[in-house]
Amino acid sequence: MAKPSWQTRRVTIKDIAKAAAVDPSTVTRALQGSDRVREATRNKISALAADMGYVPNMAARTLVNRSSGLVGVVIPDMTNPFFADLARGVEDEAAKHDLRVLISDTGGVEAVERGAVNLFLELKVDGLLVPMARCPQQYYDDLHAAAPIVHVNSDDTEHTVNCDTVGASELIMNHLLELGHRRIGFVRGPAPPGREPKMFAYRQALESIGAPYEPELIFSFDGSFDSTEKIAAQLSALDELPTAIYAHNDVNAIALIHALRQRGIAVPDDISVAGHDNIQMAGCIEPALTTVAWPMYELGQQSVRYLYSLGEGKKPQQAKIPPPRLIVRESTGAPRSTRRNTASS
Amino acid sequence: MAKPSWQTRRVTIKDIAKAAAVDPSTVTRALQGSDRVREATRNKISALAADMGYVPNMAARTLVNRSSGLVGVVIPDMTNPFFADLARGVEDEAAKHDLRVLISDTGGVEAVERGAVNLFLELKVDGLLVPMARCPQQYYDDLHAAAPIVHVNSDDTEHTVNCDTVGASELIMNHLLELGHRRIGFVRGPAPPGREPKMFAYRQALESIGAPYEPELIFSFDGSFDSTEKIAAQLSALDELPTAIYAHNDVNAIALIHALRQRGIAVPDDISVAGHDNIQMAGCIEPALTTVAWPMYELGQQSVRYLYSLGEGKKPQQAKIPPPRLIVRESTGAPRSTRRNTASS
DNA sequence: TTGTAGGCGTTATCAA
DNA sequence: TTGATAACGCCTACAA
Numbered sequence: 001m002a003k004p005s006w007q008t009r010r011v012t013i014k015d016i017a018k019a020a021a022v023d024p025s026t027v028t029r030a031l032q033g034s035d036r037v038r039e040a041t042r043n044k045i046s047a048l049a050a051d052m053g054y055v056p057n058m059a060a061r062t063l064v065n066r067s068s069g070l071v072g073v074v075i076p077d078m079t080n081p082f083f084a085d086l087a088r089g090v091e092d093e094a095a096k097h098d099l100r101v102l103i104s105d106t107g108g109v110e111a112v113e114r115g116a117v118n119l120f121l122e123l124k125v126d127g128l129l130v131p132m133a134r135c136p137q138q139y140y141d142d143l144h145a146a147a148p149i150v151h152v153n154s155d156d157t158e159h160t161v162n163c164d165t166v167g168a169s170e171l172i173m174n175h176l177l178e179l180g181h182r183r184i185g186f187v188r189g190p191a192p193p194g195r196e197p198k199m200f201a202y203r204q205a206l207e208s209i210g211a212p213y214e215p216e217l218i219f220s221f222d223g224s225f226d227s228t229e230k231i232a233a234q235l236s237a238l239d240e241l242p243t244a245i246y247a248h249n250d251v252n253a254i255a256l257i258h259a260l261r262q263r264g265i266a267v268p269d270d271i272s273v274a275g276h277d278n279i280q281m282a283g284c285i286e287p288a289l290t291t292v293a294w295p296m297y298e299l300g301q302q303s304v305r306y307l308y309s310l311g312e313g314k315k316p317q318q319a320k321i322p323p324p325r326l327i328v329r330e331s332t333g334a335p336r337s338t339r340r341n342t343a344s345s
Numbered sequence: 346m347a348k349p350s351w352q353t354r355r356v357t358i359k360d361i362a363k364a365a366a367v368d369p370s371t372v373t374r375a376l377q378g379s380d381r382v383r384e385a386t387r388n389k390i391s392a393l394a395a396d397m398g399y400v401p402n403m404a405a406r407t408l409v410n411r412s413s414g415l416v417g418v419v420i421p422d423m424t425n426p427f428f429a430d431l432a433r434g435v436e437d438e439a440a441k442h443d444l445r446v447l448i449s450d451t452g453g454v455e456a457v458e459r460g461a462v463n464l465f466l467e468l469k470v471d472g473l474l475v476p477m478a479r480c481p482q483q484y485y486d487d488l489h490a491a492a493p494i495v496h497v498n499s500d501d502t503e504h505t506v507n508c509d510t511v512g513a514s515e516l517i518m519n520h521l522l523e524l525g526h527r528r529i530g531f532v533r534g535p536a537p538p539g540r541e542p543k544m545f546a547y548r549q550a551l552e553s554i555g556a557p558y559e560p561e562l563i564f565s566f567d568g569s570f571d572s573t574e575k576i577a578a579q580l581s582a583l584d585e586l587p588t589a590i591y592a593h594n595d596v597n598a599i600a601l602i603h604a605l606r607q608r609g610i611a612v613p614d615d616i617s618v619a620g621h622d623n624i625q626m627a628g629c630i631e632p633a634l635t636t637v638a639w640p641m642y643e644l645g646q647q648s649v650r651y652l653y654s655l656g657e658g659k660k661p662q663q664a665k666i667p668p669p670r671l672i673v674r675e676s677t678g679a680p681r682s683t684r685r686n687t688a689s690s
Numbered sequence: 691t692t693g694t695a696g697g698c699g700t701t702a703t704c705a706a
Numbered sequence: 707t708t709g710a711t712a713a714c715g716c717c718t719a720c721a722a
Binding site: 010053056057058059060061062063068076077078080081082084085087088091100101102103104105107115118119121122123124142145146149207225254255258261268280281283284285286 | 400401402406408422424428468469490570600602606628
C-alpha cells in the first residue's frame with residue numbers, strides 16, 4: 001500500500017473561519033460568491049483564502065453534493081493523435097456545462113480499460129465517455145443501469161454517439177473498387193467480437209463485385225508499430241500481393257507504407273494503401289495518404305451534450321454528426337494491371 | 346451550475362451491511378480483505394457487494410484517508426505522441442506503487458494549465474506531474490510549498506526530473522555544424538520566458554563558430570499545424586534561405602518539411618531540417634527525419650519514483666536518465682554550397 | 691470475530 | 707447577515 005503524504009498542513013475552510021472570526025458556513029457562502037453575505041465579509045474571506053493558499057477539498061464537496069462535476073474519458077491509445085481531437089471536443093463542450101474533464105489512457109488493453117472505468121466510477125463522475133471500447137458489450141450493459149456511460153462509435157449499444165462507421169468504410173472501399181482493385185487486403189484493429197463495422201463494409205464490398213473473401217488478406221493491427229511491421233512481413237511473404245490495402249487507421253497506414261518501402265514495395269505503384277481518420281500527419285507524408293475524415297471533435301462535443309441531457313432527465317435526441325468524407329490523395333491509384341488504362345492522380 | 350444526476354440509487358457500504366446483517370465496519374474490513382473477519386462472512390460480503398454492484402466512493406475514502414492514491418499528469422499537447430510515451434512511463438511505474446494515473450490535456454494554454462493543476466490539487470492527488478510547464482516558475486514556486494509537484498524537463502526548478510536538455514540540442518547543432526552549415530534557422534516552441542534550453546544551445550553553437558545571431562532566422566511554433574504553415578511562409582519569403590533548420594520538435598519538423606515541399610523547397614537538398622524527440626513517425630516519413638531520441642518513457646517512470654520517495658519523506662536522489670541520442674537520418678545533409686565536397690548519406 | 695463511536699471537509703437547512 | 711447542526715460514505719481505533 002502506498003502511503004505517500006506530502007508533509008503539508010492543508011488549510012481548510014475551518015482555518016479560514018478561525019482567521020476571519022466567523023463560522024465555517026459563512027466561509028462557504030462567501031467562497032461561493034453568495035449574496036447572502038456582507039460584501040466586506042466576503043472580501044475579507046476571499047483575501048484570506050488566497051493568502052493562506054486554500055484549496056477546496058473536492059472529496060468533501062463531492063461527498064455532500066453527491067456529484068463531482070467531472071467527466072471521464074477513457075482513451076484507448078494516447079499515441080494516436082486521432083483521440084486527441086475527441087478529447088478537445090469533449091473539453092470544449094464540457095467547459096460550457098461547468099464540467100471538468102479527466103482522461104485515462106488504456107493502451108487498448110481490456111483489463112486496463114476496466115480499471116479506468118472503475119476509477120471513474122469510484123470518482124463518481126457525472127459522465128463517462130468510452131470511445132471505441134475494448135470490453136465486451138456485456139460488461140457495459142451491466143454498468144449502464146447504474147452509471148452515466150456514453151459510448152462513442154459503438155453501433156451496437158443504446159447510449160452511444162456515432163458517426164456513420166459503415167458508410168465511412170464504404171467510401172474507402174468504393175474508391176478502391178472504382179480504381180479497379182479486385183483483390184484488396186484489410187487490416188483489422190483491436191475490437192471486441194461483433195463490433196467491426198469496417199470489416200463488415202469490407203466484406204460487403206467484396207461481395208458486391210463477386211470477389212472471394214481471402215482470409216490470408218486479412219491482417220491484424222494492435223496499435224503498435226511492431227504489429228505493422230509484422231503485417232508488412234506477412235504481406236511480402238504472400239505469393240501474390242493484393243493490389244490494395246485498406247488499413248485500420250492512418251497511423252497503421254503510415255507505418256505500413258514505410259515498412260513496405262523498406263521491402264522495396266512502392267506505394268501506390270506496387271500497391272495502394274488507404275487509411276482511416278485523416279489525422280494531420282496523413283497529408284504530410286509522401287505519398288500523401290488517401291483516407292476518410294472522421295469528425296472526432298464533433299463526436300466529442302456531442303457525447304458531452306448527450307451526457308448532459310441524460311443527466312437532466314431528458315431523452316437525448318440523436319445528435320447531428322457531420323458525415324465522414326473521403327479524402328483522395330496520393331497513396332491510392334489504379335492497380336498494376338489496369339494502370340496504363342487509367343489516369344492516376 | 347451543472348446539476349446532472351443520473352437517476353441512480355447508489356449502493357453504499359451500509360446497504361451491504363444491512364443485506365448481510367452485519368455492521369458497516371465489518372463490511373469495510375471484509376472488502377479490504379482483512380483477516381480479522383471470519384472467512385464465511387468475508388465471502389458472503391464480497392458476493393453481496395458484487396451482486397449489488399457496489400462501487401466504492403472515492404470521495405469518502407479520500408476524505409478519511411487524507412490521500413487519494415492518485416497521480417495527476419498535466420499534458421501540454423495530447424496531439425503529440427511524444428507525451429504519450431511519458432504517460433506510459435508514468436502509468437507503468439505508478440502501478441508498482443498502487444497509484445492510479447489521471448491525465449489532463451491543456452493544449453499548451455497557460456490558463457488551462459492552471460485549471461488542470463488546480464483540479465488535481467482539489468482532488469488531493471498524491472503527486473502532480475507537470476512536463477514542460479507553460480506557467481511561469483513563480484506560479485509553481487508558490488505551490489511547491491504545499492503540494493507534491495514534480496516537473497519534467499524544467500532545469501530551473503528544484504523538484505524536477507530532467508534529461509540533458511542542453512546536451513540534446515548540442516547534439517543536433519553539432520551535427521549541423523559538422524555538415525558544414527553556418528546559417529541555421531531555429532524554431533522555438535511555447536515556453537515561459539527563461540526556460541529555453543534549446544535556444545540556449547542554439548545560440549552557443551552559433552557563437553562557437555563566430556556566426557552572427559540573425560533574429561529573422563528565429564521562428565515560433567505553437568503546437569498547431571497552422572503555425573508551421575506560417576513558418577514555411579516566413580521562410581520562403583526570406584531573401585536567402587538558411588541552409589538548415591533546427592525545428593522545435595518532430596511534429597513541427599514533419600509538418601515543416603511538408604509545407605516546404607509544397608513551396609518547391611526540397612529537404613534536404615535545398616534545406617536541411619532536424620527535429621527533436623524521435624517520435625515513431627519520424628522514421629516513417631520521406632525523407633526520414635534526423636532528430637534526437639528523448640527518453641520520455643524513462644522520464645515518466647523516474648518522476649513517479651521521485652514523487653514516491655518524496656512522499657516517503659526521503660530526499661529523492663537525482664535519477665539516472667539515459668542521455669539523449671542523435672539519430673541521423675535523411676532530412677539533413679551538407680549545405681548547397683559545400684555539397685559537392687561532402688558525401689551526403 | 692464483530693460492533694460502537696467519532697471524525698475526515700464541505701454544504702444545506704434551519705434558526706437566530 | 708450570520709451561526710449551529712446534521713449529513714454525505716468510509717475508516718480506524720477501541721470496546722465488547
